[in-house]
Amino acid sequence: MWVPSSAVLPLLIVVAAGVYYIYNEVLRFMSKSLVRNKVVVITDAVSGLGSACAQLFHKGGARLILCGTSWDKLESLFESLTSESDPKETFSPKLVLLDFSDMDSMEDVVAEVLECYGCVDVLICNSSVKLKAPVQNISLELDRNIMDINYFGPSSLAKGVLPSMISRRTGHIILVNSIQGRLAVPFRSSYAASKHAAQAFFDCLRSEVEEYGIIVSTISHTFINASEPPPVEESEPQQNALAAYISSQLTHGVSPSVLANEIVQAVNRKRREVVLAHPIPRVALYLRSLFPASLFAVLSAGVKDSVLAEM
Structure with missing residues (x-):
């Protein structure tokens, strides 16, 4: 059948949209079937990302173990999950108090x-604490606290569940880290150091446990933003243009729902590494590896401009 040339492009768009829709529906179906009956542990489950992950895995029929520092918030999350779900299709989550600052x-x-449940199929290490301050203003006690929550806590929990995974020769450990586990920016020394340490630990762990059928994934993202960032006031002093743009891109985060979907897909597809960032942070990662001096110069210029603006 002859098709007018003017109709070819719209027809291709319709066909592509249909294929994309079917693809997403298949992925959604597979997501539910692959996590059903799996024992999934989520740390800091009461956070925006934690609760978003809990909702997705709960709807998929996973057996959830939700961890957090507040019992009241855990119970509130429990109620929201169970009140909106079919008890014939889902499991009631189990709650565990967990505070990484108390090692x-x-x-x-x-x-x-x-x-x-006697085992853990998927461990999602989501807990994190952030800090922005000059190096000289950060106490050793605060340094240690950040390392406990961002590094020692997740690594200790992973070590704790690892023997059961090794004995069953199956399991998936996911570290929700940060782009700053790969790229350090000024005024975030303690935070970036803890994220670098966590990245290195789980990279090593990935290689060590592969022979036991255990998957280790790292999710490197920009900051998680539950809402749009506030507009910048016009009277605010301007930094070096390029440095300011890089800084804004590094701090322009992703929504919890988008990141939660990436985590589910990492579990389903057994993806070892996910970088969820805008183009500028990705370019900065390449600059750090290929042209470090150029990146250092840009970041240093941005620091000098911000100091002058405060004088």
Whole structure:
């Protein structure tokens, strides 16, 4: 059948849209079937990202173990999940108090997590604390606290569930890290250092446990923003243009729902590494590897301009 040339492009667009829709529907169906009955542990489940992950995995029929520092918030999340779901299709989540700033409690927490179902299929290490300040203004105590929450906590929890995964020769450990685990920017020394440490630990772990059928994934994202960033006031002093643009892109985050979907897809497709960032941070990553001096010069110029603006 002859088709007018003017109708070819619209027809291709319709066909492509249809294929894309079917592809997404297949992925959505597979997402539910692949996580069904899986024991999934989510740390800091009461955060925006944690709750978004909990909703997706709960709807998919996973057996959730939700961890957090506040029992009241955990119970509130429990109620929101169970009130909106079909009990015939989903499992009631189990709740565990977990505070990475209290490292002495980690052994008991690991035992409690394993007692819930006897094993862990997927561990999502989501907890994180941020800090922005000059190096000279950060106390050693604060440094240690950030390292506990961002590095020692996730690594200790991963070590705790690892023996059961090794014995079953299956499992998936996911570190929700940050783009700053790969790229350090000024005034975030402690935060970036903890993220670099976590990135290195889980990169090493990935290679060590592959022979046991265990997958280790790292999610490197820009900051998580639940809402649009506030507009910049016109009276605010301007930094070096390029440095300011890089800084704005590094701090322009992703929404919890988008990141939660990426985590689900990482589980389903067994993806080892996910970078969720805008083009500028991605370019900065390449500059760090190929032309470090250029990147350092841009960042240093941005710091000098910000100091002059405050004088």
